[in-house]
Ligand SMILES: Nc1ncnc2c1ncn2[C@@H]1O[C@H](COP(=O)(O)OP(=O)(O)OP(=O)(O)O)[C@@H](O)[C@H]1O
């Protein structure tokens with residue numbers, strides 16, 4: 001297994017700077033997730049690690065070897081694409097075994113390894129089908145099988161679940177986590193979905209506009225966001241962020257409080273406001289409150305908390321849950 | 328359907344049949360007539376069906392020239408098509424997948440190949456210099472050159488519909504550039520390849536003017552040129568001329584009848600699913 005080290009990676013396309021100096025260590029066996037808004041350069045960074053694209057400058061080490069200028073096949077990586085990218089003219093068996101047959105492995109070895117991978121992913125019954133006769137989830141599994149079978153040191157995933165429906169996605173999240181535990185391989189996973197990042201990652205790398213905002217475990221990012229961007233990006237609904245007086249009282253630029261860390265009351269509290277909008281999620285209810293001094297405040301309350309639009313309400317931040325951030 | 332629509336439909340069908348089938352019927356009927364009857368050039372049925380006699384007469388004419396012509400045309404068509412399909416697919420792939428600063432120039436050349444009419448005399452001069460004039464392989468190269476632009480454009484637009492992820496997945500799997508093309512892309516080009524092969528082979532097989540210019544000589548005769556040769560000889564034997572036309576028309580016709588569906592499919596097929 002292998003660690004991945006990125007040193008000062010820059011990338012520009014036609015003079016436009018897309019990545020602006022990325023430094024990153026991914027440890028051996030870690031499940032590392034890159035998150036960030038669309039267009040921040042996640043895929044670009046992953047492609048640079050894979051060797052499909054070259055960095056404009058900077059160095060890449062995989063398993064302590066400098067692979068900055070190595071071909072993809074010499075990097076010990078496998079990649080799963082968002083579009084699955086299965087070869088339409090080959091059966092599932094040949095899709096999974098394609099890399100091995102290119103490497104001129106003996107037939108029976110290929111067969112054995114394909115079967116092992118298929119078993120791990122419950123694809124045994126589908127081995128003789130063509131990709132067009134598979135469902136989206138099955139195709140995704142074939143794509144993962146194609147990665148597993150080569151025994152790579154590092155797995156790269158580019159939004160592998162984003163073409164699946166919500167139910168299947170949460171099932172696959174679990175399967176991927178189990179797979180990671182089973183293979184104990186280093187995995188780098190790109191997503192713009194912070195739920196995927198929170199649920200699967202050992203380490204989250206938050207990217208924004210071509211640079212790393214913060215690196216940490218999911219809970220570190222949740223409890224101790226270092227920048228307003230990370231504070232707003234991690235967690236759902238998004239953290240309430242306010243500039244102005246409240247922040248200045250504490251010597252910060254921005255004051256933040258998560259919706260789930262506000263206590264609501266009809267009698268008394270720190271901020272008084274009017275309920276503008278209510279979203280019932282069943283277990284929870286999300287309340288949008290118009291507060292004179294602040295603006296809109298979003299709070300999460302218990303599902304059976306009885307509120308109506310237009311009524312008055314008080315919100316109080318919980319002790320020790322407030323965030324004071326500088327720009 | 329309204330009555331009026333039915334009537335219009337029937338009229339259109341009848342017109343269509345008259346327009347398209349009459350020439351064929353005329354060829355077929357004249358081809359089996361006796362020389363005297365054929366000289367009237369009418370649509371009346373022959374009094375005696377002379378299929379076999381006329382057939383053998385045409386085959387045997389000028390020391391079995393038609394058979395030699397079939398052989399030559401087949402060699403030219405097969406040779407040119409193989410070269411054409413493989414090189415057009417490869418060129419289309421490279422210009423679609425690897426944009427470079429040369430692309431504008433290459434496109435200009437391709438469009439020039441489509442639009443600028445070939446100049447016969449300089450081409451003959453060039454062929455002579457290369458010692459390819461009056462040779463079958465010279466003719467093959469001419470046909471490849473004339474068909475290349477159109478085929479490259481067809482391949483290029485089809486390849487554009489194949490997701491680039493497939494190339495990249497193959498590269499990750501360890502494929503060399505030529506393996507990406509031959510193992511992943513080429514198999515997916517089947518529909519468009521069939522279209523190119525059929526359309527171009529009919530064009531090349533039926534070509535009259537190019538062999539006339541670039542392939543003179545009795546030994547180099549191609550099927551369409553047999554008509555030219557026969558026409559003078561058979562001016563009093565319309566039946567044999569039409570039998571010759573019939574024999575020359577048949578192979579492309581069979582191709583079209585059998586592969587009709589594939590041709591249309593290749594023309595319209597786009598994205599590869601899966
Ligand atoms: N080949 C390219 N040529 C020019 N610009 C590119 C190229 N590839 C990516 N970019 C630009 O780089 C930026 C980052 O793209 P990238 O695909 O890495 O974003 P991303 O973070 O993966 O976004 P998403 O979540 O939407 O997939 C975008 O602004 C994109 O337009």
Ligand SMILES: [Mg+2]
Pocket residue numbers: 042043044158159
């Ligand atoms: Mg992306």
